Amino acid sequence: MKKGEDVEILLEAFRNRTKLSIISLLLMNGKMTVTQMSKYINTTRSNLYQTIKEMKDDRLVIISESRIVKNYMEKYYKLNIPIFDNVSQEKLLKEIDKLNADDIREMLISYFVSTSILLNALAEEVRKADNGELNEMKSKFGSTLILSLVTLARGPLNVFSSMYREFVKDLEKKSKENQEKEDNILMVVSFPLNKI
Numbered sequence: 001m002k003k004g005e006d007v008e009i010l011l012e013a014f015r016n017r018t019k020l021s022i023i024s025l026l027l028m029n030g031k032m033t034v035t036q037m038s039k040y041i042n043t044t045r046s047n048l049y050q051t052i053k054e055m056k057d058d059r060l061v062i063i064s065e066s067r068i069v070k071n072y073m074e075k076y077y078k079l080n081i082p083i084f085d086n087v088s089q090e091k092l093l094k095e096i097d098k099l100n101a102d103d104i105r106e107m108l109i110s111y112f113v114s115t116s117i118l119l120n121a122l123a124e125e126v127r128k129a130d131n132g133e134l135n136e137m138k139s140k141f142g143s144t145l146i147l148s149l150v151t152l153a154r155g156p157l158n159v160f161s162s163m164y165r166e167f168v169k170d171l172e173k174k175s176k177e178n179q180e181k182e183d184n185i186l187m188v189v190s191f192p193l194n195k196i
Helices: 003-015 017-029 034-038 045-057 081-085 089-097 101-128 131-144 154-177
Strands: 061-069 072-079
Touching (some): 003 089, 003 101, 017 034, 017 045, 017 101, 034 072, 045 061, 089 154
Antiparallel strands (some): 061 072
16 A cells, blocks of 8 residues: 555544544553443444444554453454554645645544543543552653643744654654654644634
């Protein structure tokens, strides 16, 4: 399949809140069953199964393992990372810039819904952690833990956006050189606080 088609598959997934929520949960957990996903995603299981089937057909997810549990075949799904790696962040951002208003609306809604699901799942992990686990988390992250919420005027935001795009290009280059993946999340969103 051509890389151009991979971009379209990703853009379509990013516009669909259920697909983007599944992607977010699988990024966080590595692998999950539909039953496990249904605890976080507010939709029917039949919709989740249909969405997983579509994502499997598009090569976004693959079955990582199957187990028989109480006479039921339980399938664990994980992201098919190569399809994500085939599309550079720069190419993806260029394609996003070409989207029309309705597509941008759907993408933003999907992003905010999936991010809220991810943040709720992370909050639940922190809630469940005992003091030892929290101290281990603190020592593991040290000075790399970033908690930030700032407001910026348009000028500084444009500067930051330009710097961020260059930063992501550099990260992708370094990532190709070093195939070791880390399990850290960096989320960046810029959104006008005043009514559009």
